[in-house]
Amino acid sequence: MNTPIVDFVKKYAESGVSRLHMPGHKGVSVLGVEQLDITEVNGADVLYSPEGIILESENNATEIFKTAHTYYSTEGSSLCIKAMLAIATNGKSKTVLAARNVHKAFLYGAALLDLTVEWLYPEEAEHICACQVTVDSLREKLQLMAELPSAVYVTSPDYLGNVQDIKGLSEVCHSFGVPLLVDNAHGAYLGFLKESKHPIHLGADMCCDSAHKTLPVLTGGAYLHVSRNAPDNFQNNARRFLSVFASTSPSYLILQSLDLCNLELSDGFGVKLSKTAERVAKLKETLRTFGWSLLGDEPLKITVDCLKSGFSGEEIAVKLREQGVECEFYDRDVAVLMFSPCNNETDFECIKKTFLMLKTGRTVDRKFFKFKECVSKLSIREAIFAPQETVDIESALGGICAAPNVACPPAVPPVMSGEVITEDVIRILKYYAIKKIDVVK
Ligand SMILES: Cc1ncc(COP(=O)(O)O)c(C=O)c1O
Structure with a gap:
């Protein structure tokens, strides 16, 4: 080519x-x-x-x-x-x-x-x-x-x-x-x-x-x-x-x-990819054997359900960092690791070592969210382009959301632009330690 x-x-x-x-x-x-x-x-x-x-x-x-x-x-x-x-x-x-x-x-x-x-x-x-x-x-x-x-x-x-x-x-x-x-x-x-x-x-x-x-x-x-x-x-x-x-x-x-x-x-990428996917699958198996709970089924991603395994995502991110590994994303619940054929043996070994030296066991039940449908008062366009202010979520009840606020960008926002902020919304935002939200003035 x-x-x-x-x-x-x-x-x-x-x-x-x-x-x-x-x-x-x-x-x-x-x-x-x-x-x-x-x-x-x-x-x-x-x-x-x-x-x-x-x-x-x-x-x-x-x-x-x-x-x-x-x-x-x-x-x-x-x-x-x-x-x-x-x-x-x-x-x-x-x-x-x-x-x-x-x-x-x-x-x-x-x-x-x-x-x-x-x-x-x-x-x-x-x-x-x-x-x-x-x-x-x-x-x-x-x-x-x-x-x-x-x-x-x-x-x-x-x-x-x-x-x-x-x-x-x-x-x-x-x-x-x-x-x-x-x-x-x-x-x-x-x-x-x-x-x-x-x-x-x-x-x-x-x-x-x-x-x-x-x-x-x-x-x-x-x-x-x-x-x-x-x-x-x-x-x-x-x-x-x-x-x-x-x-x-x-x-x-x-x-x-x-x-x-x-x-x-066009030049052998498929072969390299298969090898990496096999390695990731093997590492997932090892982690599961050692009691780690994993989420998702994408072949090049490992998402550790840290909370279920007795840790917070933040704790795991720090442990990984101490071993020279920086993960893609973490929050209080999960840590996400993204692989590609460009990762080497050392990367895999460091990750394995970090997880195997931590003792899983104090399992904490994962919280399941039931998202309630929100009521829209303004269109997305009206809300996004409206004059807005940032307020503490405590005082946002009944306000109209201007911009959704989530820890990670592609996520289910408890409330979207134009929708009314309810007690349920505030509860979920608090769970994710989100303290402020942009509301329409
Ligand atoms: C699911 C999803 N869609 C779209 C994007 C935006 O992609 P880009 O950064 O290539 O513009 C991201 C970025 O993180 C994403 O996670």
Whole structure:
């Protein structure tokens, strides 16, 4: 597989051309990468109307991911999520049906596009980040809706490694003629497992992947995938809506990284991934044998249910740090570890050592949340753009939430923008040691 963006920039950097264009560093090295940091100069193509090296590189990614087209983002999944919402609702109903554990990019996209969101709540949640949607609950909800939504939207995998039944959910969506959009920010690698678990291969119409989260790509590199089975207007509108929300100065460092990743993905990545997934599975087994309780079923993530094993997530994060390991996320209940083929033997050993030297046993029962449906007084757009103030949650009762407040961004917020703050909401926020909340003035 070729790497047209990398080749062009390398040649450009070596040419010694006088850079009478942006960026202001002119290729003079301070960080060490400036020579390779260019802008859309002659021959370097244009990200949202590509005809040259970017299109060629995206076509490589398209072939690898087996999509109708794979679009690059240098502004993460956050950009792709806003674009997905604009594409799916263009000329259609402004209502989207979404599982409640959305990332805040979804909420901001909904605010910018003035969408109405009908929420799918978790039946009973073990953690604030999880919101499993069953085939039956989705079918029932769609049957009850007076007007069908433009799209159903789920996050899978979530931050804890819970994976939704994308195949089942997409079949339900399609039986109603509604497309399924998936926030697959954590699952760019899923298509390279022995049996693909990538949402696009399981029936999703569109999804975003944060390439930078699980593939060897610089922070900010992401994909917007449109499925070969998606409605035609998805592909026709993708670039237009990506460019509505994107910067006009895409990072060529990130583009080169996405370009090089194609080479990596087409050259034995699946084999490396299988080995890593096997290692992670083995480590999970060892931890379970030693009494640790784990959550989620994502192959490259270990989520330790610390509380159930007698510790807080904070305690485990400190113990891991003492052994030279920094985890992805922790709160009072859980600690999340994310792996990739770039992790080495030492990483695995340090993690194993840390957990095996701690004695599990003082089990504490996990708290299950029953999220109550909240009442909306303002639209998401009105609440997000309204004048607001930050107040102690003690004095927020009866107020209208301006911005949701959760410990971890893609989680089920006890209350969303525009909704009324109840005693139940305050109780859950307190459990997560959240002391302040933004309310509409
Ligand atoms: C589930 C989920 N969706 C979307 C995002 C946003 O991704 P990015 O940082 O690539 O913009 C994140 C980031 O943490 C996430 O966890």
